[in-house]
Amino acid sequence: MVFYRPSWVPSLSDADIPDDTPLSDFLFDDRFRPRKCEDSGQPFVDSVSGSGYSISETRQRIEWLAAGLASKLGIHDISGDVWQRVVGLFAVNNIQNPVLAWAVHRLNGVITPANVAFRASELAHQLKDSGARGLFVSPSGLNTALEAAKLAGIPESNIFLIPVPGDVAAPETDPRRLLDVEDLVAAGRQLPPLPRTKWSKGQGRRQAAYLCYSSGTSGPPKGVMVSHRNIIANIIQMTLYESTFLSRSRPDVILGVLPQSHIYSIILTTHVPVFRGDTVVTMAKFELMSFIQAINKFRMTLLYVVPPILISLVKQGALAQDATTFDLPSVQRLYCGAAPLSEELSSQIRKRYPGVLLGQGYGMTESATVISSHPKDVYDGSSGCIIPGPNVTLGYYKNEAATRDTFANGWLRTGDEVEIRLHPKTKDAHLFVVDRVKELIKVSGFQVAPAELEGHLLAHPMVADCAVIPVPDDRSGEVPKALVVLRKDANVDHQTAEQQLKDWVAQHKSKHKHLRGGVEFLPEVPKSPSGKILRRLLRDRERARLSERKMMAKL
Incomplete structure (x- = not known):
């Protein structure tokens, strides 16, 4: 049809x-x-302090931040390969984040934003994979950022702090050791503006603005290259579409x-x-x-x-x-x-x-x-x-x-x-x-790749094999559940093993990846002749169980 x-x-x-x-x-x-x-008024306002910048102030800060950042990162030429100018962003929501992204674009670079719930190993993976040469971080994520940057080979001098009202660093961390956003602004004010590169026809559709990490239809997180034109297209799409039924006086x-x-x-x-x-x-x-x-x-x-x-x-x-x-x-x-x-x-x-x-x-x-x-x-x-x-x-x-x-x-x-x-x-x-045909689990809108959790669980000494599937959750939509085959020499009861595996994931993975759906122990994980986990079969079995429980509850 x-x-x-x-x-x-x-x-x-x-x-x-x-x-x-x-x-x-x-x-x-x-x-x-x-x-x-x-x-126009202020594009962004902080909900705690009520502070914000006007459009003209925002545009000026983009120029100063771009010049200051280029200087601190040792970027002397903003032409050529944009992948030589990738900068990470690891911060809670605040009025600075969008301006920082646009400052990176102004120096002809790519911004790669990371989930603030990431552990150091997860953030380090993104920083290494993207080739980031600098990182912006808010105070509460500073410990994680410092550890991840070290793993990714980013020097501490290339980590910059974003002051956020109400967001504080852990007591054992001294944020004063880092330059912050206002230091970059101050530096940029003293420097000549960056030269403007003239864009050719079609450059906006070829050049990435954001590198956003997604698991796609399956597998571990991958960097999605979002072009300048991609975002411009969606802006125009939404504005035009909503204009047909919304009066925005x-x-x-x-x-x-x-x-x-x-x-x-x-x-x-x-x-x-x-x-x-x-x-x-x-x-x-x-x-x-x-x-x-x-x-x-x-x-x-x-x-x-x-x-x-x-x-x-x-x-x-x-x-x-x-x-x-x-x-x-x-x-x-x-x-x-x-x-x-x-x-x-x-x-x-x-x-x-x-x-x-x-x-x-x-x-x-x-x-x-x-x-x-x-x-x-x-x-x-x-x-x-x-x-x-x-x-x-x-x-x-x-x-x-x-x-x-x-x-x-x-x-x-x-x-x-x-x-x-x-x-x-x-x-x-x-x-x-x-x-969903794809294997991803959607937890409160965040993607969880079963393969990532399976790989982590297999690293535990008492796990012989495993599979991870989604189970329904009233609050989060879905949560991960692990189906585990224990090693024959594990010598541990199921209750203890479940808690140990939950703790194992909680210690190393973001909160939305925790095994809130529980752990079930199986004699073997069903697989195809080629060795692929039959997650669809496991999901269908879980749904049948849930349906049966609902029917019993009505009786």
Whole structure:
């Protein structure tokens, strides 16, 4: 069956996306923007201090930071291979992170943001794989950053601190040993501006702006090369698409709690708002009452969230003695992504906040990021309609085999199983994500590669073989569960072995990779004749068990 683009969705051709303009130039160029720079307020405001910079201050800081950073890193030539100018970013959300990324772009480099939950070994892998020559870090991640930088061969003089209100370093670490962002600004003020390189036609589609790490459809994390034009395309796509059903008479005030290292945030709570002239209120971490207080203090109108945030909102709101504590009178729109939102939770949110437009979207790092988004007529459970335009990324950095597997014959293989269903009223084609062919586990929107955890578990002396699968979780969507074959000489009971293996993962891996789904012991792990783990069989067995338990509970 063929599904056609709804008549109300505007067309967008390849020629409509500029490919000779760097990303930061595009963002602040009034020829492209729907609202002139001089009419815009502060792009980013800190939720704790209320501080921020104007558009003109932001642009000036980009210039100073770029000059200061180039000087400190010993970069004397900003032409040539961009992969010689890769800089890492390992920080909680703050108003500086986007400006630092654009400063790296200004010196014709690539920014590689890392998950702030990473352990040192995980961060070191990304720094080594990307070839990063410098690293920005916020205080709470300093110990991890110092250890990872040492493993990756990055000198301490190339690590720079980002002061963040309320974010502090561990007591045993002295942040004063490092230069910070303001030192770079001060240095840049005393230096001549960096020369501007003239971009040729097509350079924006060839040159990476971000190197974002994703497990793709399977395997360990790989660097996704996100070009300047990829992000520009998604900015234009979302702006054009939403203009068909949203009247934006004034700028939005947007919640910035999504991790700024994640592609969801990089596009929708960083670049799209700046382009439109909105304000993003950054929050270093999610804590429910601080979240509600910040929304009401800054009178936020648009919230980009993930399902666990909505679950907390509904559950805690239902338990509150004063239900008005959870009122959000200024909020007009809620947009949920990173993991599917159930029809049941959608119904609960809509009942609690009847005047709020609640929608979903679908995307992935490899598509930078939005593939589909909700229209005006929301269809509960769907991820909306496919938006027009080209935004598929360049492939995986230094990994031709994985690139061929995922980016094949002009198509991006998502690894997701979807259904296209017609909206009962409008008859528009909506996308429903119903299953995942790929092996990844989605924990609160973060990707967990089973192969990574399996490799770590196999390093434990009592593990002979293992497999890792997802199991459902009310709060996180999915969590990892380990299926383990113990060595015959392990000589340990299952209860003790389970705790030891959980601790083994917790000591070395980020929190979202912990074995919250438990550990089950098997006589053998089912495999194909070629030796491939039959995870689909294990997942189906787990689903059957869950279904049986639900049926028994109803009896």
